[in-house]
Each structure stands twice: as C-alpha cells, then as structure tokens.
Amino acid sequence: MFHLKKISLNQLVCLVTLTQVGVHVLTIPYDESRHSGHDSWMSILIGGVFAQLAIILIYQLGKRYPDQSLPQYIVLILGKPLGILVNALFAAFFAESTLMIVVSYADVMNRWVLFETPWIVLVGLSVFIVAFVAASSLRSIATLTQSFMGMFLICVVIICISGIGKGDWRHFFPIGTHGFGAVLKDTLPAFWAYAGYELLYYSFPFVACRKKSHILLAMSVANGLTTLFYFIISVIVMYNFSENQLKVISEPMVFILRKFRWPVVQSLDIVFMTIWLSVTTITAFVYLFLSARYLAFVGRKENRRHVLLVWVIASMVFGIGSWFADKQTLFSFIDFHHIMSILFTAVLPVFLLLVSFVRGKVMNE
Amino acid sequence: MKKVAIVFMMMCFLPLLSGCWDRLQLRNLNLVDIAGFDRNKESEEVDLYLVVTKLRSAGQGTGDPISTIINLKGKTLVEAIGDGDFIERTPILGISTRVYLMSEEMTSNNPISELAFLLHAPYASINTPVVVFEGDLPRFLDTKIKDNKEFSSNLNRYMKSLENNNTVPIVSMMYFILSQEEPFDDFVLPVFKESKTGVELNGSLLFRQGKSTKTKLDKKQTRMLMILLNEQIRKQKFTGQLTKVDQKHSSKTNKNQDTYGYSIKKKSSSITVSGNSSGYPKIKVNVRMQINAYELGKGTKQLTSGYVNRMEKTLSRELEKAAVDTIQTMQRANSDALGIGKELKAFHPKIWKSLDWGKDYPRVSIEPKFEVKILNASKK
Numbered sequence: 185m186f187h188l189k190k191i192s193l194n195q196l197v198c199l200v201t202l203t204q205v206g207v208h209v210l211t212i213p214y215d216e217s218r219h220s221g222h223d224s225w226m227s228i229l230i231g232g233v234f235a236q237l238a239i240i241l242i243y244q245l246g247k248r249y250p251d252q253s254l255p256q257y258i259v260l261i262l263g264k265p266l267g268i269l270v271n272a273l274f275a276a277f278f279a280e281s282t283l284m285i286v287v288s289y290a291d292v293m294n295r296w297v298l299f300e301t302p303w304i305v306l307v308g309l310s311v312f313i314v315a316f317v318a319a320s321s322l323r324s325i326a327t328l329t330q331s332f333m334g335m336f337l338i339c340v341v342i343i344c345i346s347g348i349g350k351g352d353w354r355h356f357f358p359i360g361t362h363g364f365g366a367v368l369k370d371t372l373p374a375f376w377a378y379a380g381y382e383l384l385y386y387s388f389p390f391v392a393c394r395k396k397s398h399i400l401l402a403m404s405v406a407n408g409l410t411t412l413f414y415f416i417i418s419v420i421v422m423y424n425f426s427e428n429q430l431k432v433i434s435e436p437m438v439f440i441l442r443k444f445r446w447p448v449v450q451s452l453d454i455v456f457m458t459i460w461l462s463v464t465t466i467t468a469f470v471y472l473f474l475s476a477r478y479l480a481f482v483g484r485k486e487n488r489r490h491v492l493l494v495w496v497i498a499s500m501v502f503g504i505g506s507w508f509a510d511k512q513t514l515f516s517f518i519d520f521h522h523i524m525s526i527l528f529t530a531v532l533p534v535f536l537l538l539v540s541f542v543r544g545k546v547m548n549e
Numbered sequence: 550m551k552k553v554a555i556v557f558m559m560m561c562f563l564p565l566l567s568g569c570w571d572r573l574q575l576r577n578l579n580l581v582d583i584a585g586f587d588r589n590k591e592s593e594e595v596d597l598y599l600v601v602t603k604l605r606s607a608g609q610g611t612g613d614p615i616s617t618i619i620n621l622k623g624k625t626l627v628e629a630i631g632d633g634d635f636i637e638r639t640p641i642l643g644i645s646t647r648v649y650l651m652s653e654e655m656t657s658n659n660p661i662s663e664l665a666f667l668l669h670a671p672y673a674s675i676n677t678p679v680v681v682f683e684g685d686l687p688r689f690l691d692t693k694i695k696d697n698k699e700f701s702s703n704l705n706r707y708m709k710s711l712e713n714n715n716t717v718p719i720v721s722m723m724y725f726i727l728s729q730e731e732p733f734d735d736f737v738l739p740v741f742k743e744s745k746t747g748v749e750l751n752g753s754l755l756f757r758q759g760k761s762t763k764t765k766l767d768k769k770q771t772r773m774l775m776i777l778l779n780e781q782i783r784k785q786k787f788t789g790q791l792t793k794v795d796q797k798h799s800s801k802t803n804k805n806q807d808t809y810g811y812s813i814k815k816k817s818s819s820i821t822v823s824g825n826s827s828g829y830p831k832i833k834v835n836v837r838m839q840i841n842a843y844e845l846g847k848g849t850k851q852l853t854s855g856y857v858n859r860m861e862k863t864l865s866r867e868l869e870k871a872a873v874d875t876i877q878t879m880q881r882a883n884s885d886a887l888g889i890g891k892e893l894k895a896f897h898p899k900i901w902k903s904l905d906w907g908k909d910y911p912r913v914s915i916e917p918k919f920e921v922k923i924l925n926a927s928k929k
C-alpha cells in the first residue's frame with residue numbers, strides 16, 4: 185500500500201536534495217577546512233564528485249533489479265539469512281541517522297534560539313512531527329517535500345543576502361597552497377555532508393519515468409544542486425572569514441547571519457534557524473520512513489503495519505535522544521555516525537554490486 | 550493530501566513561535582542602546598555602563614523616550630555582567646545595541662580577551678561597531694543623557710551616517726574580537742570625543758593584532774586612509790589648502806593661500822608590488838579619483854581646460870604629500886591598516902615568504918601615487 189502510487193522525477197529531485205541538505209549547513213566549511221584551509225571549497229566540490237560516484241553505483245545496483253527495492257532484492261543477492269541481517273542493519277542505520285539529525289538540530293536550537301526550553305521538549309516535538317509525516321506513504325512524503333522546497337529557497341536567499349557585504353576576496357588567495365593531499369583529506373568530512381542519496385536504494389522502483397536512465401539524471405541534478413549550494417556557502421564563508429579566523433568559529437554560517445542588520449527583522453539568525461528546522465525535519469522524516477520500511481522486511485514476510493513500525497522506532501529515537509543534552513556525548517555520537525555513514529553509503533553498494541555481478545555471471549553460465 | 554496541508558501549515562507557523570519557556574515580554578525588557586566599557590584606574594575594576602531607553606506614555610508610533618544608565622562593576626567584564634542579575638531592572642538584553650564605546654583606558658589594556666565571550670553569549674549583538682571614546686566616559690554619558698532626551702537616537706543616526714558615507718573605517722565587535730586570531734588583519738577604530746551637542750569624530754586609533762598601538766591618526770589622516778583604502782566614499786566634502794613652492798610654510802594660516810574643495814565622484818585604489826628577491830619589495834598604492842571641484846585656487850577663476858590640467862597635477866602632488874605622512878605614521882606604529890600584508894600574502898606569496906612582516910613592515914617603502922581627474926571643467 186505504500187508504493188502503489190509512484191513519485192515523479194521532479195519529486196525525486198526535491199526529495200534527494202532536501203535529504204542531503206541538513207544540519208551540516210551551519211558548520212560548512214569548518215570541518216572541511218581543518219587541513220585544506222582556505223582551499224576548502226575544493227574539498228567541497230570533490231566531495232560532491234565522490235557522492236556522484238556513489239550515486240552511480242547505487243543506480244547500477246538498482247538497474248539490475250528494476251522492479252524491486254533493496255530490502256526485497258537483497259535476499260536475492262546475499263541469500264535469506266544474510267539479507268535479513270543487512271535489512272536489520274539498514275533499519276538500525278536509518279533510525280540512528282534520524283536520531284542524529286533530531287539531536288544535533290535540537291542542540292543548535294538549544295544554543296542559539298530556545299535557551300530555556302527543556303531538552304526533552306525540543307527532542308519530543310521534533311520526533312513527533314517527524315513520525316507524523318513518516319507514517320504516511322512515499323508519495324505523500326514526496327509531495328510534502330516538494331512544497332518545502334519554497335522554505336529551502338527562502339533560506340538560500342537569506343544566506344546569500346547576509347553573506348554579501350563587507351568581506352575580502354583575498355582570503356581565497358593564493359589558490360591551492362595547501363596541496364592536493366590536504367584537499368583530499370578534507371574531502372571525507374565533505375562526503376559525509378552529502379549523505380542522503382542512499383534514499384535511491386529504496387525508491388528506485390517507485391519512480392515514474394519513461395527510461396530508467398532518467399532516474400540517474402534526476403539524481404545527478406539533485407546532487408548537483410546540493411553541491412552548488414554547499415559551494416556557495418563555502419565561498420560566502422571564506423569571503424567573510426580568513427583561514428585563521430575560521431579556526432575559532434565552528435559554526436560560521438551562524439555568525440554570518442548574525443552579521444546582517446535589517447530594520448524589519450532584528451535577528452536574522454533566529455529567523456533562519458526556525459525556517460531551517462523544516463529542512464532538517466525533511467531529512468529526519470525521510471530517514472525514519474526508510475528505517476520503518478527496512479524493518480518491515482526483517483522477517484519471513486513483509487510486515488504491512490507501517491504506521492505502527494514508524495511510531496515504535498520514533499519512540500525509541502525519542503527515548504535515546506532525551507539523553508543527548510550533553511555536547512560531548514553528542515560529538516562522540518557524531519563520530520560513530522560518520523563511520524556508519526561511510527559503510528552504508530559507499531562501502532556497501534560496492535560490495536553488493538560486486539556480489540550481484542558475480543552471481544549474475546554464475547547464473548548465466 | 551490533507552496531512553500534507555496540515556504539516557505544511559504547522560511548519561509555516563513555526564517561525565512565529567517563541568516557545569513557552571523562552572518568551573520575553575516586551576514591556577519588561579531592558580534593551581540596551583549603548584554599551585560603554587571603562588576601567589577604573591585605581592581599583593582596576595571594569596565599569597560597564599548600559600544605556601537603556603524606554604518609551605513613556607507610548608501611543609501609536611509616538612512616545613517620550615527616557616534613557617537611564619545601568620552601571621555594573623566587576624573585576625572582569627564577564628563578572629560585571631554576572632553582577633547584573635542582582636539588579637532590579639533585569640532582564641537586560643543587548644540584541645539591539647547600536648554602539649560599543651570603549652574608554653582609552655580600556656583599549657590600552659588588551660580589551661579583546663575580556664570581550665571574547667560576547668561571540669557566544671546569547672542576546673548579545675556582535676555586529677555593532679566598536680568606538681574608542683576620548684575623555685571621561687562615565688561623566689559624559691551621565692550629563693548627555695540628562696541634558697538631551699534624544700541622545701541615544703542622535704548617536705544612532707550619527708553612527709549610521711558614518712557607516713553609510715564611509716567617513717571612517719567601521720569595525721564590528723565580531724571582527725574586533727576575531728582580529729586577535731588573524732595576525733595580518735590590522736585596523737583602526739574610530740575615536741569619538743565629546744562635543745557640545747553630542748559626539749564628534751576625532752580621528753582614529755591604530756590597532757595591531759588586536760592590540761592598541763596607542764598611536765592616533767588625526768581627522769585628516771583618517772580621511773586620507775579612507776581614500777587610500779579601496780572603498781567608495783560618499784557625500785563628503787574634501788577641503789584643504791595648497792602649499793605653494795615659492796611660499797614658505799608659515800605657522801599662521803595665510804589668507805592668500807589657495808584653497809581647494811571637491812567631492813569624489815568615483816575612486817579606485819590598487820596596490821602594486823615590484824620586488825627584487827634580495828631586498829625589500831617596493832610597494833605602490835595607486836589611487837585614481839574622479840572629482841567634482843567646487844573651489845580651486847582663489848576667487849572666481851573659470852575652470853578652463855589648461856588650468857584644470859595644471860590643477861589636476863598640483864592636487865595629485867598635494868594628496869601624495871598628505872598620503873606619505875599618513876603612511877609614515879602607520880609604519881611608525883607598525884600597524885598595517887592598509888592591508889598591504891594581506892595583499893602580499895594573497896598575490897605575491899614568494900615575496901611574502903621572504904619577509905617577516907611584523908618586523909619588516911615599518912621598513913618597506915610604500916609610495917602613494919595619485920591620479921586626479923577633474924570632471925567639471927568649463928568652456929573656454
């Protein structure tokens with residue numbers, strides 16, 4: 185019942201772009217400039233290229249089983265017991281991603297907007313909205329995401345307006361002094377920021393298109409938009425802050441937003457962060473939805489009680505999330521998430537594709 | 550689809566909510582207009598003066614402003630603010646602060662380390678300009694606020710005009726604090742002093758790596774600095790006297806001397822570097838100006854083309870002389886407010902590597918070159 189109706193290519197672009205873009209926007213390019221300094225914009229671009237490679241891998245995998253989603257065809261690749269295990273791992277990974285996004289944005293809100301509001305309320309409200317949406321069908325989610333694109337564009341305008349102004353282009357020069365090695369080193373944190381395209385594992389058979397290659401095109405457009413957006417942000421940040429100044433500012437975007445003065449709105453940063461909540465919510469509910477769908481395939485038959493699964497996972501996320509008010513715990517959690525992220529978005533598709541390729545050859549022979 | 554509509558509405562209204570715990574009632578708030586920092590010479594304590602304005606008998610778009618000063622004391626600035634919790638007029642909010650005034654005593658004593666907490670403090674404005682105040686800050690604030698009801702709003706307007714017209718480089722609190730991290734980002738802070746009606750600009754104070762050099766540029770030098778920097782100048786009248794070669798410099802103002810007055814229509818400045826690998830690089834600051842002259846020389850002389858061409862050269866030389874003086878003052882103070890170090894680092898990395906900028910900057914030759922073009926010549 186959750187995949188009878190298909191989503192359009194247009195909706196796929198919106199879904200993937202807005203799932204990719206998330207809490208990370210506030211910190212770009214802090215993590216990406218630890219080695220590459222003022223050349224961090226290169227790391228961001230190369231990170232986008234790597235994300236594109238991962239998309240091609242996932243697309244190739246999906247093309248081999250065009251009528252099924254990963255939780256269904258994984259059994260064909262790995263066999264029943266192993267396939268179910270991977271499904272369970274995927275469900276856990278997406279639940280963990282939901283938790284990670286909810287918690288890290290609650291942390292941002294707690295530090296910059298709602299100082300007094302109890303942590304449990306912030307996490308609880310976000311989880312409630314996220315679960316409410318995730319309990320619906322993929323098509324509803326896609327429609328909702330499409331309408332949120334407007335919010336995202338408002339945020340882009342706010343970022344551009346507050347970023348222009350007093351700054352110095354000389355912060356970019358001399359270009360490339362940090363060396364290619366340093367730039368490549370910082371591509372890894374940039375690559376994490378692009379996560380979100382793993383949505384294609386699941387959504388591949390549900391996209392209405394005349395040719396399957398259109399899916400790859402739509403995914404590339406989405407990834408291209410995200411890359412462009414991240415690139416704009418890193419250029420704006422480097423225009424405003426020099427390499428040395430960036431060392432002490434871990435959330436440069438917040439400071440750029442605070443820099444802007446406008447008689448109508450007193451603190452643009454607060455306005456931005458509240459609107460941005462809708463964008464991070466998208467990322468969270470897409471992950472929660474995926475988590476429930478993967479969980480549905482853990483077992484002999486597909487579990488069709490999607491709504492129940494979503495609320496069970498959501499209450500677990502809320503339960504664990506309530507304990508993350510301390511920032512140090514959050515940091516170690518983020519580190520853990522990054523490793524998981526690499527595993528599920530880059531290593532796993534390569535592995536699955538190889539196994540499926542070998543199996544296909546064996547079958548043919 | 551109904552669900553989609555509900556969620557969409559919910560998200561749209563979200564920016565309007567402040568939450569149950571974080572709401573602040575407007576009438577209880579003390580919004581700070583001006584924050585003044587001073588250090589008491591004897592007790593070594595920091596004095597924080599917050600000018601808070603409220604509207605009495607407020608109606609629709611009207612009301613009488615009443616300003617009061619809240620004085621907080623503490624060993625450091627943070628402690629002084631912490632002390633504020635025990636004062637009856639809390640909560641004090643700094644989100645709309647228009648200017649940070651720092652006494653000279655405060656600037657001379659590494660102010661950034663005390664102010665750095667502002668970067669991460671809630672309800673603090675970090676985009677507000679920092680200004681140095683020359684004179685007795687507490688007495689000044691006290692008398693001005695008693696005498697002049699509209700002092701805060703006047704000061705606000707004055708700051709705005711300084712910013713818009715680019716009369717003086719404006720440094721916000723954020724960049725002031727961050728300058729400590731950036732070794733090649735020297736700057737000047739505007740210096741205010743008391744005037745009969747309020748405040749007036751009295752030059753600027755040179756900073757080096759976030760520390761005061763205790764050297765000031767006077768009003769004319771500050772103006773020259775603005776001309777040398779690559780920023781557009783608006784709505785300003787530049788006036789002065791031409792020194793003639795045959796005339797000896799007399800201490801008294803000579804009424805017969807030629808005066809000039811012009812406004813800048815367009816201006817650009819660039820830094821060129823010609824370096825040899827062994828010695829110091831030669832740096833040229835090239836300024837091209839298009840000006841409208843409304844006074845050149847004495848009397849009602851027509852601005853014929855020949856005269857204009859001659860005067861363009863005279864004026865260029867005159868400006869160069871003034872620029873040399875300004876640059877020398879900055880070099881003596883070892884404050885690279887023109888950003889030449891940044892330029893070298895960005896575009897001439899080889900030369901930059903051969904230099905120890907902190908030591909070499911005062912010794913490098915920096916030559917200003919002006920090219921003035923008078924736009925409003927008249928017919929022969």
